[in-house]
Amino acid sequence: MEIIAVGGIGEVTHGDDVAALIADALGFPLTSGDIVVVTHKIVSKAEGALRSYSTEEERRHIVEGEAASVIRRRGDLTITLTKHGFICANAGVDRSNTAPGTLVLLPDDPDRSAQRIRAKLEHRFSVSLGVVITDTFGRPWRTGLTDVAIGVAGLPSIVDYRGTTDTHGNTLDVTEVAVADEIAAAADLVMGKASGIPVAIVRGLTFNSAESGRAAELVRDPGDDLFR
Amino acid sequence: MEIIAVGGIGEVTHGDDVAALIADALGFPLTSGDIVVVTHKIVSKAEGALRSYSTEEERRHIVEGEAASVIRRRGDLTITLTKHGFICANAGVDRSNTAPGTLVLLPDDPDRSAQRIRAKLEHRFSVSLGVVITDTFGRPWRTGLTDVAIGVAGLPSIVDYRGTTDTHGNTLDVTEVAVADEIAAAADLVMGKASGIPVAIVRGLTFNSAESGRAAELVRDPGDDLFR
Numbered sequence: 188m189e190i191i192a193v194g195g196i197g198e199v200t201h202g203d204d205v206a207a208l209i210a211d212a213l214g215f216p217l218t219s220g221d222i223v224v225v226t227h228k229i230v231s232k233a234e235g236a237l238r239s240y241s242t243e244e245e246r247r248h249i250v251e252g253e254a255a256s257v258i259r260r261r262g263d264l265t266i267t268l269t270k271h272g273f274i275c276a277n278a279g280v281d282r283s284n285t286a287p288g289t290l291v292l293l294p295d296d297p298d299r300s301a302q303r304i305r306a307k308l309e310h311r312f313s314v315s316l317g318v319v320i321t322d323t324f325g326r327p328w329r330t331g332l333t334d335v336a337i338g339v340a341g342l343p344s345i346v347d348y349r350g351t352t353d354t355h356g357n358t359l360d361v362t363e364v365a366v367a368d369e370i371a372a373a374a375d376l377v378m379g380k381a382s383g384i385p386v387a388i389v390r391g392l393t394f395n396s397a398e399s400g401r402a403a404e405l406v407r408d409p410g411d412d413l414f415r
Numbered sequence: 416m417e418i419i420a421v422g423g424i425g426e427v428t429h430g431d432d433v434a435a436l437i438a439d440a441l442g443f444p445l446t447s448g449d450i451v452v453v454t455h456k457i458v459s460k461a462e463g464a465l466r467s468y469s470t471e472e473e474r475r476h477i478v479e480g481e482a483a484s485v486i487r488r489r490g491d492l493t494i495t496l497t498k499h500g501f502i503c504a505n506a507g508v509d510r511s512n513t514a515p516g517t518l519v520l521l522p523d524d525p526d527r528s529a530q531r532i533r534a535k536l537e538h539r540f541s542v543s544l545g546v547v548i549t550d551t552f553g554r555p556w557r558t559g560l561t562d563v564a565i566g567v568a569g570l571p572s573i574v575d576y577r578g579t580t581d582t583h584g585n586t587l588d589v590t591e592v593a594v595a596d597e598i599a600a601a602a603d604l605v606m607g608k609a610s611g612i613p614v615a616i617v618r619g620l621t622f623n624s625a626e627s628g629r630a631a632e633l634v635r636d637p638g639d640d641l642f643r
Binding site for chain 2 (some may be wrong): 232259270283284287324332334335364370373388406407412413
């Protein structure tokens with residue numbers, strides 16, 4: 188498996204065609220089975236999911252407007268449920284990698300955004316692709332942040348090994364792997380945080396592109412969640 | 416960045432030298448900067464961190480013996496704190512990929528295990544390496560499991576971007592990336608769950624090998640944790 192960083196995309200603005208920007212920046216053709224990993228920030232900018240603010244109070248107001256509910260609050264930190272069902276800091280509203288005085292929101296429907304980018308890139312290169320849109324989330328119990336999938340198209344979000352047997356003939360009882368999240372985390376290793384690399388290509392993973400998952404499947408059912 | 420699956424290691428038993436097994440299975444020399452990702456299962460087996468059991472009750476008893484405390488319990492699912500500080504299902508005690516009737520425990524000190532494997536492989540190939548020992552953990556709020564780092568040597572566990580500036584000149588205020596966890600997740604994509612591939616080599620990541628982190632740094636301080 189290979190992960191190729193794609194730089195040189197430049198500043199993205201409202202109305203830009205993200206798929207065309209990626210295709211033009213690549214410098215090589217995509218091949219069937221490639222997974223295109225895109226940080227949501229350029230998707231949000233292209234979709235106009237931006238707000239201006241000038242004071243901290245305004246920023247907090249925008250965050251609260253984006254949150255479906257507040258899960259925990261401590262000092263400046265607000266852990267929120269978003270309308271998509273994600274639990275993350277500040278409803279995913281971010282002030283980094285954007286012009287000073289602007290905030291980047293999450294895309295309205297990241298699975299749909301992923302599907303759109305997938306369709307355009309598949310058409311452009313006449314291939315079958317996966318697309319993962321990412322954001323950077325914290326998590327309970329463990330320090331540091333990791334990238335996760337907030338939009339998925341053309342690959343499964345979860346691969347379910349339940350009922351398969353291991354090399355010892357044991358039946359695996361609970362092994363649903365969040366592959367889309369692992370792909371997001373893997374791509375983040377080459378994207379960095381301050382490096383202006385918003386896209387990476389994951390090449391060499393075998394997956395069933397007919398089994399197109401959604402990032403929404405990565406959200407645990409609240410009734411099934413021991414930690415809300 | 417490239418991730419190379421390393422198979423052909425075969426069944427590991429108590430007393431085996433994991434570093435030698437990896438070196439012999441590689442088929443190519445390691446180069447400086449390579450990160451060797453090892454599923455803890457073969458480390459635990461080599462260190463003899465195994466128990467026999469014959470009934471479900473015995474299995475539950477062993478799990479409880481390995482748990483420092485129980486965080487949540489529902490039906491068959493027990494979310495535990497381990498002596499290492501990790502929060503995971505069943506104190507990390509696992510019955511898959513091991514002979515029927517045996518349970519694999521977590522290594523006693525996975526950071527030390529990683530350091531030992533690192534030292535031997537560095538000596539064998541005369542290079543500078545990183546080592547990450549992994550396990551598969553669930554997480555609150557999101558479905559599916561991902562691999563995380565439970566042992567680290569020769570690379571930072573966390574890369575701290577706080578205080579650096581992005582391409583817009585904004586100072587990044589909270590961006591500590593759990594790179595060792597992202598490396599574990601990335602490697603799991605080629606290791607699979609039932610495929611008998613317990614090792615992967617991550618090649619092409621730039622990191623400071625002098626800045627050797629520990630997986631213990633990936634454990635959030637309980638007083639700082641909003642979700643215990």
